[in-house]
Amino acid sequence: MGRNRSARIVGGVLLIGLGAYLLLIQFYPDLRIFESLSWPLIIVGVGALMLVLGMIGGEPGMAVPACIVGGIGLILYYQNETGDWGSWAYMWALIPGFAGVGGLLAGLLGDKPRKSIREGITLVIISGIMFVIASSIFGGPISLGDWWPVLLILLGFWILISYFLRGPSEKGESSTSDDDIV
Secondary structure (H helix, E strand, O other), X not given: OHXXXXXXXXXXXXXXXXXXXXXXXXXXXXXXXXXXXXXHHHHHHHHXXXXXXXXXXXXXXXXXXHHHHHHHHHHHHHHHHHOOHHHHHHHHHHHHHHHHHHHHHHHHOOOOHXXXXXXXXXXXXXXXXXXXXXXHXXXXXXXXXXXXXXXXXXXXXXXXXXXXXXXXXXXXXXXXXXXXXX
């Protein structure tokens, strides 16, 4: 109940502040601070705001959507500044990595730390591999030529090794054998 209350208070204060600012710039246009910002940076700001609200409201899991929104804003910022809109052909592969960074943050902020951090690292690695492969295929900054399938092989080995290094409870298996059940 306390988290919900503090989130509502923060949300209310932010809306009052935003409304007051928007009303004020109608009478004093020189106070416009957002006109000089590139529109993708506003999306990054929305992601940052989501992260702050999640932290204040005691919801570390909000770090995941906050990082996704902020990360997409950074991609759009790059594309807007360079005019390289065709980079979306391989940049989309970074989105699972943004979710992974959010998972890492959620874990560091206290939301199932071990599991969140492990899954966050996994998503960042998979996203990095997907980015390298997509970049190589679609003419991005990284080109592996004919060697990009090696990344798929390494990813497969990594998935198998990480599976076998986990304990039975993490694999979804029971620690009892069939002989123990009568």
